[in-house]
Amino acid sequence: MTRLRPDPRALRLRRMTAGQAGRVRLVPAALADRAGQVSPSGRLRRDPRAERQRLLVPGLARARLVRDGRAGTGGSATPVQEARSQVIRIDDPQCLVMVVPDLPDGRPGRLDRQVMGAARLLADAWKGAVVLCCPASLDSAAYTDFAQAGADRVLPLPLDPTDPERSVAAIGDAVARFTPRTVLFGESTDGGDMARRVAVATGRSFMGDVEVLNPRNAIRPIMARRSEQVASTLPGIMALSPDRVAPYGGNAHEARVTGMDGDDRQSPVHGGGRIRVAPPQPGDPATMALAEAPFVVSAGNGVTDFDMFRQMVSALHASPGGSRMVCDAGLLPREMQVGASGTVLDAICYVAMGISGAPQHLQGLGRVEHVVAVNTDLHAAMVERAGLAIIADAQLVMPALLDVLRNGTEE
């Protein structure tokens, strides 16, 4: 690849402006490109509101600004309007943006809300409306959640959780009927699968793992994450990566229920019947790989009785883990080590028994939401990270907890 050689003299010349009293000023290089935002005297014009908006963490009641440049909204999806009670109606949309959410346990999840936020962003820019596809069997109580998440229309479809091919046929019919400008999915296990199925069934252009999505372009990594592909015309079907677009935070939209428009196409479901999927079963916590365990109980240097620890872990229906200290000593196998040199967890809840919380261990907690710590040191890092911290000897708490759990099950 050839690159244009910079000409330092020309660059310097471009930065020169006339200063006071016949002197020459050099505008800082970063400012020279932004000629429109520079005042005649050469000073950069700042937009303090936009800067604050970029630093703001979305979804919090109290404003939180993150200034280290690693996080923030990059501008909220939609400005929050003043009158929160007003329901927004879009009666005559110029185009449609279709969303197919995963709906874990029948309500929009975290990724679903982000996908809705992205759809809202596109629909608002194109003066369009957001159509949300949901299973026809869904309780209509969830529709208020859809309205809050920014759905203009709700389209109940005969989606079949036991047969993805029938669901694809139903979504394909809806796409053919409404011809949305784009269809959005979440890049989750089921959403990503469905997006690809619909893409090959409808023959629309497809982009998965979308990391940047706005009305101008969509960006995704390619070539082993060493390059990125920028689509300036948005593809017909997209699957959005988690935590990339802020959820919609404005007024509720209408969420009007629409049908397939009266022509009574009770979908003569083509295909289907080749796959039969059983309902999901939770795994066995004792044998599960630590990286995918939802609930982990770990032992550290404060635990000496490992028989007791194992009994307590099985009574809690949790997966056992340990700190580096314990695994180095051979008290627990190496596969159970949590931390930078062991496993990075994806758990919902983590209980740390007698672990002070070295930085390398806390790295292993990654995105764990709820932490419970039992430790003798009030000033340990783990106590600071924990939602519930018990300042006591883990060795004494373990038998008491085992007792409480066993008595609780007898009741």
Place this chain on the structure above:
Amino acid sequence: MRTIILLSAGYDTVSGRPAPVAGEIGAIGMALALGGEVLGVHVGPAGPTMREYAGYGLERIVALGAGQAGVVEALAAYIRSGAAFDGAPVDLVLTGRRGSGGEDSGLFPYALAHALDWPIMRDIVAIQATQGVVEVEQALPRGVRRRAHVKGPCVLGVHEMAPFAPAFSFAAMRRGEVLTYGETADSPPADMAGADMQIRPYRARPRLIQAQASGTGGQVMIDPTPQAAAQAIRDHLVMLGVLQTDR
């Protein structure tokens, strides 16, 4: 059981050097565990990466020339033609979750299944095959598993957590044979850039951070009795919903 494994000339995500794709190594392990005849198929020229796949226990690899046809059509025609197993039909096509080093969209197995009109499932961690029906186990996040019955010949994507990663052996790499099939006219690689597509170096972008329910530091109990501490932990876990009381 006659299984075809789709192989791609991958690149290592860290070093950027040619390397086998981890998901496809898992697919090799799963096919070997399943038994029967196994064949690796790669559409494109036979590079050194194909030899490395042989080191994971694959004895025969075919580098398929697409000629003037598209990659999906060429592969579908090859599978239908029966050339893979001396005229016998293919029962199963195993793939990784996605390639690494090309378009990496994960769409190829779906396009192939569509071209063959076969059912497809992905994120598979276990397979049991009986007459005409394949029983698979699908991995969902957080250790949740889902069983499914798939009829007839099918395309299956193997999950990263599948416990079948075979060991590499140099002798197996030397032993394995890489054959070529079809006209290897150098068809230009799929054009990822276009009028409205642009390719540029990857830039890591910040993720949204999650709004924490509680701020830093939660409830602290200093020197409680063991019974009070145990009760507090139990109540907290029940409140979070991770501990079911009725079990």
